[in-house]
Amino acid sequence: MRKVAVPAALVAAVILVALAAPVLDLPDPVQQDIARRLAGPSADSPLGRDEFGRDVLSRLIWGARASLTVAFASAGIACVVGALLGLVGGWFRGLGELLALRSMDVVLCFPPILLALLVVTLLGPGSSTLILVLAILFLPGFVRVTYAEVLSARSHDYVEAVRALGAGPLRILLVTVLPNVAGPILVQLSLAVAAAVVLESGLSFLGLGVVPPEPSWGLMIRGARSTMAQAPLLLLWPCVALTFTILAMNLLCDALRDWVDPRTASAVRLRAVDRVLPGLVPRRRNDALLEVEGLTVEIDTPSGAIRPVQDVSFSVRAGETVAIVGESGSGKSLTAAAVMGLLPPAARIQAGAAYLDGTDLLRLDESTLRRLRGSALAMVFQDPMSSLNPVHRTGDQVAEVILAHRRLPRAVVRREVIDLFRRVGIADPELRADAFPHEMSGGMRQRVMIAMAIANNPRLLIADEPTTALDVTVQAQILDLLAGLRRQTGMALVLITHNLGVVAEIADRVVVMYAGQVVEQGETKAVFARPMHPYTRALLAAVPEGDEKPVGIPGTVPPPHAMPPGCRFAPRCPHAEEPCRTAPPVLRALDGRVVRCIRAEALLEQSASA
Amino acid sequence: MQAVREVSLAIARGEALGVVGKSGSGKSTLGRLLIGLVAPSAGDVLFDGQSLRGLARPAWRALRRRMQIVFQDPYGSLDPRRRVGAQIADALVIHDIGTMAERKRRVADLLREVGLEPDHARRFPHEFSGGQRQRIGIARALAASPDFLVADEPVSALDVSVQAQILALLDGLRRRLGLTLLFISHDLHVVRHVCDRVIVMYLGRIMEEGPTEAVFASPAHPYTRALLSATPRLDPSRRTRRILLAGEPPSPAAPPSGCVFRTRCPHALPRCAEVVPDLIEWSSRARVACLRLGEIA
Numbered sequence: 001m002r003k004v005a006v007p008a009a010l011v012a013a014v015i016l017v018a019l020a021a022p023v024l025d026l027p028d029p030v031q032q033d034i035a036r037r038l039a040g041p042s043a044d045s046p047l048g049r050d051e052f053g054r055d056v057l058s059r060l061i062w063g064a065r066a067s068l069t070v071a072f073a074s075a076g077i078a079c080v081v082g083a084l085l086g087l088v089g090g091w092f093r094g095l096g097e098l099l100a101l102r103s104m105d106v107v108l109c110f111p112p113i114l115l116a117l118l119v120v121t122l123l124g125p126g127s128s129t130l131i132l133v134l135a136i137l138f139l140p141g142f143v144r145v146t147y148a149e150v151l152s153a154r155s156h157d158y159v160e161a162v163r164a165l166g167a168g169p170l171r172i173l174l175v176t177v178l179p180n181v182a183g184p185i186l187v188q189l190s191l192a193v194a195a196a197v198v199l200e201s202g203l204s205f206l207g208l209g210v211v212p213p214e215p216s217w218g219l220m221i222r223g224a225r226s227t228m229a230q231a232p233l234l235l236l237w238p239c240v241a242l243t244f245t246i247l248a249m250n251l252l253c254d255a256l257r258d259w260v261d262p263r264t265a266s267a268v269r270l271r272a273v274d275r276v277l278p279g280l281v282p283r284r285r286n287d288a289l290l291e292v293e294g295l296t297v298e299i300d301t302p303s304g305a306i307r308p309v310q311d312v313s314f315s316v317r318a319g320e321t322v323a324i325v326g327e328s329g330s331g332k333s334l335t336a337a338a339v340m341g342l343l344p345p346a347a348r349i350q351a352g353a354a355y356l357d358g359t360d361l362l363r364l365d366e367s368t369l370r371r372l373r374g375s376a377l378a379m380v381f382q383d384p385m386s387s388l389n390p391v392h393r394t395g396d397q398v399a400e401v402i403l404a405h406r407r408l409p410r411a412v413v414r415r416e417v418i419d420l421f422r423r424v425g426i427a428d429p430e431l432r433a434d435a436f437p438h439e440m441s442g443g444m445r446q447r448v449m450i451a452m453a454i455a456n457n458p459r460l461l462i463a464d465e466p467t468t469a470l471d472v473t474v475q476a477q478i479l480d481l482l483a484g485l486r487r488q489t490g491m492a493l494v495l496i497t498h499n500l501g502v503v504a505e506i507a508d509r510v511v512v513m514y515a516g517q518v519v520e521q522g523e524t525k526a527v528f529a530r531p532m533h534p535y536t537r538a539l540l541a542a543v544p545e546g547d548e549k550p551v552g553i554p555g556t557v558p559p560p561h562a563m564p565p566g567c568r569f570a571p572r573c574p575h576a577e578e579p580c581r582t583a584p585p586v587l588r589a590l591d592g593r594v595v596r597c598i599r600a601e602a603l604l605e606q607s608a609s610a
Numbered sequence: 611m612q613a614v615r616e617v618s619l620a621i622a623r624g625e626a627l628g629v630v631g632k633s634g635s636g637k638s639t640l641g642r643l644l645i646g647l648v649a650p651s652a653g654d655v656l657f658d659g660q661s662l663r664g665l666a667r668p669a670w671r672a673l674r675r676r677m678q679i680v681f682q683d684p685y686g687s688l689d690p691r692r693r694v695g696a697q698i699a700d701a702l703v704i705h706d707i708g709t710m711a712e713r714k715r716r717v718a719d720l721l722r723e724v725g726l727e728p729d730h731a732r733r734f735p736h737e738f739s740g741g742q743r744q745r746i747g748i749a750r751a752l753a754a755s756p757d758f759l760v761a762d763e764p765v766s767a768l769d770v771s772v773q774a775q776i777l778a779l780l781d782g783l784r785r786r787l788g789l790t791l792l793f794i795s796h797d798l799h800v801v802r803h804v805c806d807r808v809i810v811m812y813l814g815r816i817m818e819e820g821p822t823e824a825v826f827a828s829p830a831h832p833y834t835r836a837l838l839s840a841t842p843r844l845d846p847s848r849r850t851r852r853i854l855l856a857g858e859p860p861s862p863a864a865p866p867s868g869c870v871f872r873t874r875c876p877h878a879l880p881r882c883a884e885v886v887p888d889l890i891e892w893s894s895r896a897r898v899a900c901l902r903l904g905e906i907a
Contacts, residue, residue, distance in 0.1 A: 156686050156687075157681040157682075157683055157686045157687035158686065158687050158688050158689040158690075158697075160647065160679075160681070160687075161679065161681065161687055161688075161747070161750065161751075162689075162700060162704075163647065164645060164647060164674070164677075164678060164679045164751075165674065165675075165678070165700055165701040165704055165750075165753075165754070166670075166671050166674030166675060166701070166704050166705060167700065167704045168704075171704065175692075176689055176692075179689075179691040179692070180689065180690070180691055327769035327770075327771060327772075328740070328769055427857070441858045441859060441861075443858055443859075444858055471632035471633055471796060471859075472632070472796070472797070472837060472840045472841050473632070473836055473837065473840045473855045473859075473874075474858075474859070475840065475842075476840040476842075476852055476854060477854060477855075479842070480852075480854070498769060498770060499770075499842065500770065500844055501841060501842030501843055501844055502842045504842060504843065504844045504845075505842045505843070528844060528845075538771065539770065539771060540844065541774075542770045542771045542773065542774040543770055543844055544773070544774070544777070544797070544799040544800050544802065544803065545799050545841075545843060545844055545845075546845065549778075549803050550770075550773070550774035550777065550803065551774055552771055552772060552773070552774030552775030552776075552777075552778060553771035553772075553774075553775075554775070556739040556741060556742070556772070557739075
């Protein structure tokens, strides 16, 4: 609300001053006084006088009436008519679409000046003619913007939902669609008003708009131009007025757009990344390929810094498959992004280290890291469609990855690509290498992504929900493929997933994350057979399988800015006691595993006796 | 493109029918057909004995409030710009049910019914988590007391811990309100505890249909078997030998001739390409569309 107030006040001030022109004690704006031609500022005319000796301040204020009327009226008419046409065209399609859009294309074909000349010739110059011309000129913009927005809005489920409720088209358009397309229309309106003020000036300047001696900002600029050498200030005043008005309008419309959108949280404040990490001497690890230690990721938000990943440690041995599981918001994907050096710009590493073969990935500079990514370190993402470039052949995209890290002749690369396609189980690899991504199914595209990832024999492959977008029969194929590749190449695999069934099938060890922290870690078989942390236990009970009904976990993951003071799972935990709610539990070793729960032993005994 | 082809089915009053299939199997289109959001190119839908074909506007409106839908995406299915209470009350406003005060009470009751607080009505969708938003979607669908509810993948976008909550909620509501439910899912295991009967679809056609327990205990169609065996299991002892399907799913725009599943079926014969198999009675209660049923089941 406060954000709208300032620009609204600015615009209101401009309009009020223009409206108040008759009651302000101003000299007559058309009264000439040749004797005081081009006079400088004085007591009775603070901004001086123009080439006919007329008072500049008075003309500026009276001129605002003409300029602003033309601007607001034309933009307003274009906005209302254009939005209606766009709504009708976008919603009803067919004939409505044809009429609304093609007629606009015709308007767009006319050069604006030609159109203006045509209308002025027919109707004679004057403010109302100008409003009509400008309204016609702005109309296509509004129709196009509204049409495009309606098209995208109508594909949303919430529009379908009101349709299912039995709402008529009028109600859907006005109550559901219009508010959702209002943002871009408002932006368009601010642009149109600003453009109209400028065009009014331009057309009046050409003698096609407001008729002299009636003042307008455009006419003032036109008049001042001829005496620019003697009185340059005369040019400045209308330009300042113009700039100020347009700026205020833009600010207002931006603020309005944010205001009508209830979702707009103020944007995340970007801060220069202060990545001066406490200097630890890199250690040489012999057993672990990847060793993540105390990783903490911080994101600045308007309500303070949050830590979506806090003190996360785990290790992956060569040839091992480690799964990271957790609900959305548990920080599992961010953990992987941090290791890959692919954190979003707002996030930064606050503490911790990630040693790959003894080198701390978190403290490498971007170019070294880029050399590592795609060679020693590779990643497969969830959505293979958006991760592949739609305009290049898949084989070329795989070849590019190879060439980025190795200098090889084209023919050798081609052979290697085809061999990779064969290894990831793509039938007819020679043919498929020439196919575009859209010619492949989702499962096939994921295979191409995997081919890219293993192209340079990575030591470590991080797969972030690699099968979530695929259906189960294809998912099974991809999991078998990953397991097979791991056996053949001895690479380590970090699998990020929310699917516990997948974890049980292929992971040697599992890291369970909750609300940014590791809550349990250990051998998959042991963890699933005898979960120590109540969260792991609840998660397993929620999986629909077998004869027992799945049991949900009450409540939701706490948001990162409102973490409970004690154990983060305590509010949802059926076993929580008073000490759980006061002090945060530490991660501790227990029975060959690590667990973050002070009641782990008691619960194990309980379930053993039950 | 034909998304759903020659599908015949009946849902009894108060029954919960599951529709299972991968993306592109036509299951969502089927759900929308049944409640008249999509018009069939051929065939008809009878709701309570009344044909949905060529229904006049007023009659349509009256039927509309009796059939509702819950969507998959808890983020896209709520209007981001309107308060939750107003969206739940939409059905009441559209069908002119109750006074302002009564509507307000109804919204509060509905919110409580789906496990939220009455004062949540004043909030916007973005203030809720995915699971809570799905509850709101359910409340909106229930506002005008429908008889028939289509739930289109209502838990697919949710975390597993929340999934079970929403499943329990739907199941409880159905029993308490006597709803007829069409539950669409890509996951057979999700359907299992909610539905009495289940239909397995592939490329727009029904492959198998029967009581849920029977389909789980002894799946007859090769596709149903592959689907069941492909789902990753938590418990290693339950793991069956995985039937890996060869090749890639064909495009729904160019389905294979004859049996649509034949290109990936481990039991396919040349004649499977020639004849479209009918759904035939198998055991006492299931129907299965497979030419080789007698030999392989």
